[in-house]
Amino acid sequence: MNLIAKVIVDVPTMQTNQPYDYQIPDQFKDQIQPGMRVEVPFGQGKRVVQGFVVSIVEEPSFTGALKSITGVMDLHPVLNDELIQLGKDMAEKTFSFRITCYQTMLPAVLRAKYEKTIRLIDDIDEDLFFELFKGKDELTWEDAVNRDLLPQLAQLKKQERVEVVYSVKNRANKKKRRMIKPALSFEQLEEEKMGLRKTAKKKLELLEVLQTLSLADQSISSQELSKNYQLTSSHIRDGEKKNWLTVYEEEVYRDPFESQDFKQTDSHTLTSHQQAAFDKIQEAVKQERAETFLLRGVTGSGKTEIYLQTIASVLEKGQTALMLVPEIALTPQMVTSFKGRFGEKVAVLHSGLSDGEKYDEWRKIEREEAKVVVGARSSIFAPVKNLGVIIMDEEHETSYKQSENPRYHARDVALWRSEFHNCPLILGSATPSLESRARAQKKVYTLVELPERVNKKVLPEVEIIDMRDEGKNGNRSSFSIQLQEKIRDRLAKKEQIVLMLNRRGYSSFVMCRDCGFVLPCPNCDISLTLHMDTKSMKCHYCGHEERIPHTCPVCKSSKIRYYGTGTQKIQEELEQVIPEARVIRMDVDTTRKKGAHEKILSAFGNHEADILLGTQMIAKGLDFPNITLVGVLNADTSLGLPDFRSSEKTFQLLTQVSGRAGRAELTGEVIVQTYNPEHYAIQLAQMHDYNQFYKTEMIIRHRGNYPPYYFTVSITASHEDEKKAAKKMYEIVNFLAPHLQKETIVLGPTPKSIARVNNRFYYQVLIKYKTEPQLIPLLHQIINESQKEMAKGLMIAIDKEPQQFM
Numbered sequence: 001m002n003l004i005a006k007v008i009v010d011v012p013t014m015q016t017n018q019p020y021d022y023q024i025p026d027q028f029k030d031q032i033q034p035g036m037r038v039e040v041p042f043g044q045g046k047r048v049v050q051g052f053v054v055s056i057v058e059e060p061s062f063t064g065a066l067k068s069i070t071g072v073m074d075l076h077p078v079l080n081d082e083l084i085q086l087g088k089d090m091a092e093k094t095f096s097f098r099i100t101c102y103q104t105m106l107p108a109v110l111r112a113k114y115e116k117t118i119r120l121i122d123d124i125d126e127d128l129f130f131e132l133f134k135g136k137d138e139l140t141w142e143d144a145v146n147r148d149l150l151p152q153l154a155q156l157k158k159q160e161r162v163e164v165v166y167s168v169k170n171r172a173n174k175k176k177r178r179m180i181k182p183a184l185s186f187e188q189l190e191e192e193k194m195g196l197r198k199t200a201k202k203k204l205e206l207l208e209v210l211q212t213l214s215l216a217d218q219s220i221s222s223q224e225l226s227k228n229y230q231l232t233s234s235h236i237r238d239g240e241k242k243n244w245l246t247v248y249e250e251e252v253y254r255d256p257f258e259s260q261d262f263k264q265t266d267s268h269t270l271t272s273h274q275q276a277a278f279d280k281i282q283e284a285v286k287q288e289r290a291e292t293f294l295l296r297g298v299t300g301s302g303k304t305e306i307y308l309q310t311i312a313s314v315l316e317k318g319q320t321a322l323m324l325v326p327e328i329a330l331t332p333q334m335v336t337s338f339k340g341r342f343g344e345k346v347a348v349l350h351s352g353l354s355d356g357e358k359y360d361e362w363r364k365i366e367r368e369e370a371k372v373v374v375g376a377r378s379s380i381f382a383p384v385k386n387l388g389v390i391i392m393d394e395e396h397e398t399s400y401k402q403s404e405n406p407r408y409h410a411r412d413v414a415l416w417r418s419e420f421h422n423c424p425l426i427l428g429s430a431t432p433s434l435e436s437r438a439r440a441q442k443k444v445y446t447l448v449e450l451p452e453r454v455n456k457k458v459l460p461e462v463e464i465i466d467m468r469d470e471g472k473n474g475n476r477s478s479f480s481i482q483l484q485e486k487i488r489d490r491l492a493k494k495e496q497i498v499l500m501l502n503r504r505g506y507s508s509f510v511m512c513r514d515c516g517f518v519l520p521c522p523n524c525d526i527s528l529t530l531h532m533d534t535k536s537m538k539c540h541y542c543g544h545e546e547r548i549p550h551t552c553p554v555c556k557s558s559k560i561r562y563y564g565t566g567t568q569k570i571q572e573e574l575e576q577v578i579p580e581a582r583v584i585r586m587d588v589d590t591t592r593k594k595g596a597h598e599k600i601l602s603a604f605g606n607h608e609a610d611i612l613l614g615t616q617m618i619a620k621g622l623d624f625p626n627i628t629l630v631g632v633l634n635a636d637t638s639l640g641l642p643d644f645r646s647s648e649k650t651f652q653l654l655t656q657v658s659g660r661a662g663r664a665e666l667t668g669e670v671i672v673q674t675y676n677p678e679h680y681a682i683q684l685a686q687m688h689d690y691n692q693f694y695k696t697e698m699i700i701r702h703r704g705n706y707p708p709y710y711f712t713v714s715i716t717a718s719h720e721d722e723k724k725a726a727k728k729m730y731e732i733v734n735f736l737a738p739h740l741q742k743e744t745i746v747l748g749p750t751p752k753s754i755a756r757v758n759n760r761f762y763y764q765v766l767i768k769y770k771t772e773p774q775l776i777p778l779l780h781q782i783i784n785e786s787q788k789e790m791a792k793g794l795m796i797a798i799d800k801e802p803q804q805f806m
């Protein structure tokens with residue numbers, strides 16, 4: 001029978017963004033399956049490219065002469081049917097190439113050109129062993145290809161007798177260990193010794209090693225045997241044949257949490273609110289229904305406990321669970337609570353892992369050894385089968401959206417997979433995004449609320465300090481008098497303090513130090529961005545531009561400054577103001593090294609420091625009972641961002657960080673320093689009033705025609721030649737304009753705030769629309785028709801629901 005493979009080739013252009021037909025040569029017939037990577041000739045000449053087989057058919061849809069697959073890169077599919085389908089849908093929705101989507105789904109070792117070897121993991125027929133492996137335990141992929149062994153090896157792979165190992169550069173890559181243990185007692189081994197010939201030195205040595213082991217009831221790895229006693233695999237095989245010893249395999253994963261001991265933790269008895277939420281979710285779990293829950297619970301309300309118990313119930317049904325957390329919330333505490341509850345069943349994926357470690361975790365998932373996957377954004381592509389629940393903690397986090405190709409939002413992928421598996425999706429947050437909250441309002445999502453903390457502890461009292469007064473009273477430091485006093489008070493009581501320096505929007509805008517005025521755009525509801533290259537203030541959306549003010553247009557003060565300062569400077573200042581405090585700093589600089597994050601938090605947990613000073617990364621997830629004071633040094637920076645979400649982000653950040661205080665027995669307190677004490681985001685965060693914030697912000701979004709009332713899509717064109725980028729952008733707008741509905745709003749084209757990056761110029765438009773059935777096909781058409789220009793250096797990026805406006 002003639003078999004045709006449909007292959008997505010690694011040639012990321014629009015023309016190639018569909019499967020190509022290739023003949024499967026006879027030698028590969030039994031081997032090739034959908035989801036495997038293959039090598040195929042492409043185009044004219046001798047070019048060979050990689051590709052993914054997405055299906056196998058009998059009839060080609062291409063009528064010309066078919067080329068043949070020239071190589072197979074896997075013995076086993078790396079993508080399952082679900083992911084093949086998901087990649088196709090995702091490519092369409094994110095305006096990216098299927099090949100890019102597939103590559104995004106895989107761990108890095110499967111993407112890059114790593115060395116591959118085939119390793120024996122189980123016994124095979126002796127003759128075959130010598131024929132294929134020539135007496136060794138492994139064989140390089142190249143060797144296997146040159147000797148034409150892949151079809152045979154594929155068979156062995158199916159029988160789980162060999163595996164493919166990807167060796168990551170600079171890293172020892174031993175994952176399987178051959179272990180040897182004595183099969184006879186000490187005395188029996190002694191008898192075997194008697195029967196040896198005098199010259200059999202190595203056999204004698206082997207028997208002696210085995211005797212030692214049998215006394216201690218121990219095993220030894222083949223590596224140790226060869227290293228310490230120069231006993232090779234042929235000696236081992238020989239010993240095995242004589243029935244002196246047994247060989248077995250031991251899987252050794254590189255365990256990034258090896259050194260840590262995870263205490264088994266038991267589930268808490270749920271509070272009545274938790275129970276009600278849990279029960280509601282259980283219905284969907286039991287009925288295997290793709291229902292989306294928005295779990296809004298105040299900080300410390302025990303959302304994590306609901307996740308844990310829901311996952312436990314899913315495991316009990318024999319299903320699996322996927323738990324997403326933002327990268328910066330993937331703290332050791334989070335890992336501990338999952339490892340503590342589910343032990344070995346958990347795979348954890350985060351950016352701190354080396355490529356090899358990530359690959360090991362991925363393999364555990366792929367082989368269905370891991371039943372629970374915990375990880376950041378890209379873990380949404382984990383190849384888990386039989387999902388029983390998907391959970392996204394801190395669902396409002398913008399880091400769930402990838403800002404480069406493919407520009408996917410993990411929430412959308414989660415929704416897709418929840419439909420595919422017929423399993424519930426839980427979106428959890430103390431401060432849900434307006435989009436999700438509005439969907440709950442419309443009953444698209446089911447709203448479940450936890451209105452109070454588990455121990456009925458009140459949420460901490462929040463005090464707002466007007467920093468303009470501090471200035472007037474001659475205090476020019478970053479610490480208000482009240483904050484200094486409270487810090488001293490906690491030091492005396494041996495309680496702990498968290499201080500947050502808000503670095504969002506660092507230095508990108510100017511603000512009056514006397515009245516807090518931030519320069520707004522006259523046409524839009526956002527502030528202007530400072531452009532150092534042009535020495536001017538610009539609006540991101542409409543292109544309005546004016547000069548940098550030297551005096552405040554409102555109060556005429558001349559103290560109008562760029563706003564922002566670094567954590568290091570703050571630490572120095574703190575050491576002068578309160579020299580007795582022991583301060584530990586957590587920001588991008590101090591957490592760059594692997595494991596630094598863990599070290600800092602465990603030192604703070606052990607009270608080796610009184611104050612944890614950091615950026616936004618300390619706002620989430622920390623659960624330390626001894627924190628009774630939280631200080632926010634500058635609430636305003638995130639308000640000044642040229643982004644319609646700036647109030648929302650400020651409210652979320654303040655609520656999150658306030659939530660770190662008073663989580664256990666001790667009552668907590670929060671000090672928020674600001675130049676905008678009247679701002680509703682700050683006042684409503686003070687009152688812990690999410691619902692009111694939601695209402696207020698919805699009105700503002702409605703007035704400004706922003707999401708969730710409108711959908712948004714941004715189009716960016718860039719080119720080394722500024723004129724070409726601008727011209728293209730105008731062409732696009734002119735092309736779209738006649739097709740768009742009346743109520744659709746097109747902002748721009750305008751240069752981006754950092755107009756030139758890497759010597760490329762960026763122009764963008766933002767389209768806001770309510771319904772545009774034609775827009776998506778039109779955008780695809782734009783990309784299709786720009787192929788020639790794109791080959792000559794033009795880049796077009798289309799971003800649906802963009803999250804970043806910098």
Ligand SMILES: Nc1ncnc2c1ncn2[C@@H]1O[C@H](COP(=O)(O)OP(=O)(O)OP(=O)(O)O)[C@@H](O)[C@H]1O
Binds near residue numbers: 270298622659
């Ligand atoms: N039913 C319960 N009984 C006793 N303690 C509980 C219960 N549920 C949760 N806890 C504990 O309460 C603390 C807060 O819970 P958790 O961290 O889950 O809150 P959260 O809602 O995720 O908060 P945040 O949004 O601030 O991260 C934890 O120390 C947790 O172990």
Ligand SMILES: [Zn+2]
Binds near residue numbers: 512513516552557
């Ligand atoms: Zn002013």
Ligand SMILES: [Zn+2]
Binds near residue numbers: 521539540542
């Ligand atoms: Zn504007």
